[in-house]
Amino acid sequence: MAKALFGCALLALAAGAVSPVLAASAASSDAGRAFAKPQQLIDVGGRKMNLHCSGAGATTVLFDSPSGDAGWAWFKVQPQVAQHTRACVFDRAGFGFSDAANRPNTSENVVEDLHKLLAGAGIKPPYILVGNSLGGANVQVYAYRYPDEVKGLVLVEAQHEDETARLDKVTDGKIKQIYSMVEQQNQYCLAAASKGKGIAARSEQQKNCIGDPATFFGQSLGTAVLANERKPLYWRTMVAERNAFKDSDDQLRALRRPFGDLPLVVLTRGISPYAVPNQPQSALNKAMEDENVAIQKQMAALSTHGTQRIVAGAGHGIQADKPEAVIEAVLEVLKQVR
Numbered sequence: 001m002a003k004a005l006f007g008c009a010l011l012a013l014a015a016g017a018v019s020p021v022l023a024a025s026a027a028s029s030d031a032g033r034a035f036a037k038p039q040q041l042i043d044v045g046g047r048k049m050n051l052h053c054s055g056a057g058a059t060t061v062l063f064d065s066p067s068g069d070a071g072w073a074w075f076k077v078q079p080q081v082a083q084h085t086r087a088c089v090f091d092r093a094g095f096g097f098s099d100a101a102n103r104p105n106t107s108e109n110v111v112e113d114l115h116k117l118l119a120g121a122g123i124k125p126p127y128i129l130v131g132n133s134l135g136g137a138n139v140q141v142y143a144y145r146y147p148d149e150v151k152g153l154v155l156v157e158a159q160h161e162d163e164t165a166r167l168d169k170v171t172d173g174k175i176k177q178i179y180s181m182v183e184q185q186n187q188y189c190l191a192a193a194s195k196g197k198g199i200a201a202r203s204e205q206q207k208n209c210i211g212d213p214a215t216f217f218g219q220s221l222g223t224a225v226l227a228n229e230r231k232p233l234y235w236r237t238m239v240a241e242r243n244a245f246k247d248s249d250d251q252l253r254a255l256r257r258p259f260g261d262l263p264l265v266v267l268t269r270g271i272s273p274y275a276v277p278n279q280p281q282s283a284l285n286k287a288m289e290d291e292n293v294a295i296q297k298q299m300a301a302l303s304t305h306g307t308q309r310i311v312a313g314a315g316h317g318i319q320a321d322k323p324e325a326v327i328e329a330v331l332e333v334l335k336q337v338r
Helices: 002-011 107-121 134-145 163-170 174-193 204-209 219-229 232-243 245-255 283-300 323-337
Strands: 040-043 048-054 060-064 086-090 127-133 150-158 264-269 306-311
Touching: 040 107, 048 107, 060 107, 060 134, 107 134, 107 245, 127 134, 127 323, 134 150, 134 245, 150 283, 150 323, 163 174, 163 283, 174 204, 174 232, 219 232, 232 245, 264 283, 264 323, 283 306, 306 323
Parallel strands: 060 086, 060 127, 127 150, 150 264, 264 306
Antiparallel strands: 040 048, 048 086
């Protein structure tokens, strides 16, 4: 039911969207094996967070994931960057292998957690921060809070504090309708996960809420993702994080200012997640995509060393669809920092 409702909402925008991560092609190997178990569990004040680092170098590249996702979202990118410097992913509270917190993952809360996590792990600046979607908002807040620590940013379809209002305006209210349907689906999945021991294996609810992560992540990591997303904790965290989007937007808006000459690359999708395959683009969809490009362009303009790139063939989850574009952007910023 929830899946059908979500599909109807997307069609209201002439869309046929699916998860931006799982929409990517299936994994050709089990490259995510290392991400399928906790690496470093660091105390951040009475609870532990998972940190996964590899590589070596004076500059650390740190990745934050889109809403509802753990650090494993970067499994196609982090190992490649780690060949050039230390590269780390982490699980926000309540996701992956990190303990839950008694507060939602607003941008400010994530930044506070991350600062403690890095200190506890002994990972000192300088940092290059990389974030997709909500993770992109979080890394901007970190850069504003700790400007002396951050030497570069890569924003991958990063969330902007005004994007909901702006996209809703150009789509005649359709975006908020879609977001309402997403919230209904999340509540449906939370209710399913809260029964018994979680979402039942091979159930209709698993099909509607999770699907088969192994088709993208590979068998080892896909099994870990599936186990994680069957739990009530995952859906409670997901719902709380999404319900706090307005708080995160307000937090970023309050801090918003230019980044000076900070090396900055903004990656923007080339494929609309709301486009109907093999159908002409609707006027409504074009208006939305044009506005998204404009929003991302404004973020790039916040630095005198900022650039925007539209990534052909990639949707919202560029790290899944075109990981090489993210890797290239990170290495370019790393070169500037060095």
